Amino acid sequence: MDPLSGTGWTVSPPVGDTLWIRAEEQSSPSGVRRRATELAERIGFAGERLGQVQLAATEAATNLVKHASDGEVALSIVRDGTAALLQLVCVDRGPGMADPARSRLDGFSTSGTLGIGLGTIERLADQSGLYSVPGTGTVTFARFRQPGTGPGGTPPFAGLTRPLDGETECGDAFAVREVDGVVYALLCDGLGHGPLAARAAQEAVRAITAAALPARPADLLQLVHRRLAPTRGGAVAVAVVDRAARRVGYAGLGNVAGWIVGDGRRQGMISTPGIAGHQARSFREQSYELPPHASVVLHSDGLTDRWNPADRPGLFHRDPLLVAAALMRDAGVRHDDRSVLAVAA
Structure with missing residues (x-):
């Protein structure tokens, strides 16, 4: 294999490219949406695709406010030297999900509200994931690739x-x-x-x-x-x-x-x-x-x-x-x- 150097590395985001935002108040979803918009626009999101990022960020933060405790959202621009993606991570400390697969279905809710959040995020994102343990909490993520960069793969x-x-x-x-x-x-x-x-x-x-x-x-x-x-x-x-x-x-x-x-x-x-x-x-x-x-x-x-x-x-x-x-x-x-x-x- 020929020696390689320089590009191709994924590195931790610098100051301004990553934000941790608490999501516990009724006003939190609007704040998360605003910061997600700022990061997404920085790497070329616009029009319909920007609107999809905004919707996913709003739904993610709304889920934390309604269903979780100690909820937080991490928003990051992740670069690999040639392209970038917007990454949204949500973590909370409870109550977790007894049936994560069912919780991703539209119409399912544990709070009496319209359960569209998780299913919507999964459809809008290029990649997404969920892990939950009852009594411990839930972790979710969504990745949105930079417009014009193609489908790409999932790094290990x-x-x-x-x-x-x-x-x-x-x-x-x-x-x-x-x-x-x-x-x-x-x-x-x-x-x-x-x-x-x-x-x-x-x-x-x-x-x-x-x-x-x-x-x-x-x-x-x-x-x-x-x-x-x-x-x-x-x-x-x-x-x-x-x-x-x-x-x-x-x-x-x-x-x-x-x-x-x-x-x-x-x-x-x-x-x-x-x-x-x-x-x-x-x-x-x-x-x-x-x-x-x-x-x-x-x-x-x-x-x-x-x-x-x-x-x-x-x-x-x-x-x-x-x-x-x-x-x-x-x-x-x-x-x-x-x-x-x-x-x-």
């Missing part, structure tokens, strides 16, 4: 970032791409939070997106380490997921968590102590077997590692965006920047 990965409350810049960042069935994934947690942490994380992204591929995880980690020297540094993990060979190569420095998750169990991947850019005695690389229908998950220490896959039946067989969103909701309880990157095997 997805990530989410969220800054510390009160901050506008997130000190966590990720970068991911697939090359000939092999997924290269990086997650960086810049030391501390705020603009200086964000600068470190973005330098890590720039380093890996400029690297020639194929490459080993330890070599990519070493490139990132050198690039972060002028910054405050951070914790970094690099995973190379070979889906055909059923193997994961992994190299980590610091306290980014790496997991292989499937069949109600998880296996931790080993990182070495240190701070990328400043303290690194070695760049150790480990290789792990990748079970069928598993997921590879990287997350920053803004999420606790005390989550149990057995409490989320079937989640890790689903779209990686559902995995990332559910973990962000359930484990993202620490007062810090938060990020999750999931890769489907």
Whole structure:
């Protein structure tokens, strides 16, 4: 395979390209609609297709206000270097759905209102998904491709970032791409939070997106380490997921968590102590077997590692965006920047 560099990477959205909006008040749907319109227009949505995005955003937020508690909407522009899409993610903490498939049918409602929201969103979006556990809550997503970019495919990965409350810049960042069935994934947690942490994380992204591929995880980690020297540094993990060979190569420095998750169990991947850019005695690389229908998950220490896959039946067989969103909701309880990157095997 010829060396590759530059384009083709999906990276965490910069400031202004991602928004987290609480949806608990009667006025929330109009606010979500307005912000979705702003992001959609920025990447070329207009006319009828813009109206469909507006309708989906309104329905999604209305569902949260009517049926959920602690509802939130994440709106993002997701770019892969050549195209973009508008991504809408909804999370809540209850009451969940006993029959998610039935809840997607027009006319079904648990509140006595006209149940058209979920079915409408599914028809309007280019891609959508839903995961729900009774008593825990529901996660949904919808993706709308940039006009004029063609049908595209569904990538086997997805990530989410969220800054510390009160901050506008997130000190966590990720970068991911697939090359000939092999997924290269990086997650960086810049030391501390705020603009200086964000600068470190973005330098890590720039380093890996400029690297020639194929490459080993330890070599990519070493490139990132050198690039972060002028910054405050951070914790970094690099995973190379070979889906055909059923193997994961992994190299980590610091306290980014790496997991292989499937069949109600998880296996931790080993990182070495240190701070990328400043303290690194070695760049150790480990290789792990990748079970069928598993997921590879990287997350920053803004999420606790005390989550149990057995409490989320079937989640890790689903779209990686559902995995990332559910973990962000359930484990993202620490007062810090938060990020999750999931890769489907």
